[in-house]
Amino acid sequence: MQIAVLGTGLAGRTLAAALQAAGHHVVVGTRDPQASLARTEPDSRGTPGFGQWAGEHPDIGVVTQAEAGGYGEVLINATSGEGTLAAVGAAAPPPGTVLLDVSNALDFSAGFPPVLSVANTDSLGEQLQRAFPDVRVVKSLNTVNAAVMVDPATVPGEHHIFVAGEDADAKAVVTRLLGDLGWPATSVLDLGGIRSARATEMYLPLWLALMGAAGSPVFNIRVVTP
Amino acid sequence: MQIAVLGTGLAGRTLAAALQAAGHHVVVGTRDPQASLARTEPDSRGTPGFGQWAGEHPDIGVVTQAEAGGYGEVLINATSGEGTLAAVGAAAPPPGTVLLDVSNALDFSAGFPPVLSVANTDSLGEQLQRAFPDVRVVKSLNTVNAAVMVDPATVPGEHHIFVAGEDADAKAVVTRLLGDLGWPATSVLDLGGIRSARATEMYLPLWLALMGAAGSPVFNIRVVTP
Numbered sequence: 001m002q003i004a005v006l007g008t009g010l011a012g013r014t015l016a017a018a019l020q021a022a023g024h025h026v027v028v029g030t031r032d033p034q035a036s037l038a039r040t041e042p043d044s045r046g047t048p049g050f051g052q053w054a055g056e057h058p059d060i061g062v063v064t065q066a067e068a069g070g071y072g073e074v075l076i077n078a079t080s081g082e083g084t085l086a087a088v089g090a091a092a093p094p095p096g097t098v099l100l101d102v103s104n105a106l107d108f109s110a111g112f113p114p115v116l117s118v119a120n121t122d123s124l125g126e127q128l129q130r131a132f133p134d135v136r137v138v139k140s141l142n143t144v145n146a147a148v149m150v151d152p153a154t155v156p157g158e159h160h161i162f163v164a165g166e167d168a169d170a171k172a173v174v175t176r177l178l179g180d181l182g183w184p185a186t187s188v189l190d191l192g193g194i195r196s197a198r199a200t201e202m203y204l205p206l207w208l209a210l211m212g213a214a215g216s217p218v219f220n221i222r223v224v225t226p
Numbered sequence: 227m228q229i230a231v232l233g234t235g236l237a238g239r240t241l242a243a244a245l246q247a248a249g250h251h252v253v254v255g256t257r258d259p260q261a262s263l264a265r266t267e268p269d270s271r272g273t274p275g276f277g278q279w280a281g282e283h284p285d286i287g288v289v290t291q292a293e294a295g296g297y298g299e300v301l302i303n304a305t306s307g308e309g310t311l312a313a314v315g316a317a318a319p320p321p322g323t324v325l326l327d328v329s330n331a332l333d334f335s336a337g338f339p340p341v342l343s344v345a346n347t348d349s350l351g352e353q354l355q356r357a358f359p360d361v362r363v364v365k366s367l368n369t370v371n372a373a374v375m376v377d378p379a380t381v382p383g384e385h386h387i388f389v390a391g392e393d394a395d396a397k398a399v400v401t402r403l404l405g406d407l408g409w410p411a412t413s414v415l416d417l418g419g420i421r422s423a424r425a426t427e428m429y430l431p432l433w434l435a436l437m438g439a440a441g442s443p444v445f446n447i448r449v450v451t452p
Binding site: 010053098115116120121162164176189191192195198199200203205206209212214216218219220221222223224225226 | 323342388424428434451
């Protein structure tokens with residue numbers, strides 16, 4: 001499958017590499033490919049510059065946002081929540097595109113821990129579906145960190161990942177991609193329409209608190225029923 | 227231990243009866259005990275009137291909010307989020323009281339599913355601690371329904387309940403009460419200070435979505451770590 005990823009951060013890179021390794025054809029879309037590729041120094045948190053990462057992944061093309069939007073059947077939004085609507089607008093995906101939204105709308109303006117820039121009565125996933133009514137938004141993967149996204153077996157035993165969106169076929173496409181990443185079909189819980197994007201985005205504060213309690217971002221939750 | 231419960235709804239009744247059955251001395255505080263006891267007809271959802279419930283639990287006293295506030299070492303807030311600050315204000319618990327807050331600030335003004343009346347940059351638990359700085363607020367039990375609160379074994383295997391609050395001794399008191407209700411110490415996860423009340427209150431939309439997916443409010447989550 002042809003898959004384009006918007007976002008050059010850790011989540012975008014991790015997903016792009018894992019989907020390419022799973023046999024898909026993947027490109028990463030960025031506002032200015034030349035500028036992104038020129039960043040070869042690590043950032044303040046020690047993440048390698050995007051140019052270095054791209055050099056280590058020569059099979060993954062680096063393209064403009066507009067090229068990414070027209071590239072394939074699936075467009076993955078892995079931008080920071082702040083830049084999401086502008087990035088998807090620049091990508092202008094054609095009608096019917098499956099827009100897999102893995103982002104959280106983090107607001108660090110008051111420091112760590114962040115709050116959400118949209119919550120409670122709306123969500124980033126819902127904003128995307130309203131702004132781009134002809135694409136098929138599926139919210140998923142935003143409840144785990146990048147390492148768990150692409151290697152769920154790093155957390156032992158049964159645990160769950162969520163999908164939310166209006167289009168059943170689009171959720172089926174995403175569920176197959178989740179399978180390619182190692183998520184068994186039984187681990188994928190369908191939360192219904194795109195309104196449930198709100199549910200998974202508002203889990204962020206609990207995720208942060210659990211990360212603090214666990215001392216690691218590598219964990220997940222299992223929904224236990226009688 | 228002497229425990230007072232504010233709130234005559236399902237959560238308050240269920241906790242009061244279970245804690246009394248576990249050997250504690252329990253009263254329920256309400257704005258107008260006579261009026262509450264006079265309600266003997268079921269409500270629109272089929273919940274028996276409070277007067278009927280009280281008749282079936284003759285060992286549990288029904289008192290005013292002020293009497294409840296002075297009754298014991300632990301005051302449980304099981305009021306609706308809307309009425310919480312007024313109810314605790316009327317109870318006026320003395321300094322040092324452990325205020326176990328099990329409520330969620332549900333706003334049904336736009337119908338079902340509810341949104342939260344406070345979220346993201348604040349929470350009901352934090353509001354309570356700010357409004358009553360001399361009591362020791364512990365947020366807990368608000369992430370499961372009433373049946374699971376008092377019978378965690380109804381959900382099989384390991385699953386978790388959270389405590390958040392500023393005072394370690396108060397959290398230890400609550401952890402012992404959780405033990406009386408059937409929660410093993412290993413199932414109690416300490417999320418740190420009262421700010422984490424926000425984390426558990428904002429889980430509500432995910433809880434609602436999971437209830438929809440599971441078709442039942444009887445479930446819980448297990449935090450899975452490597």
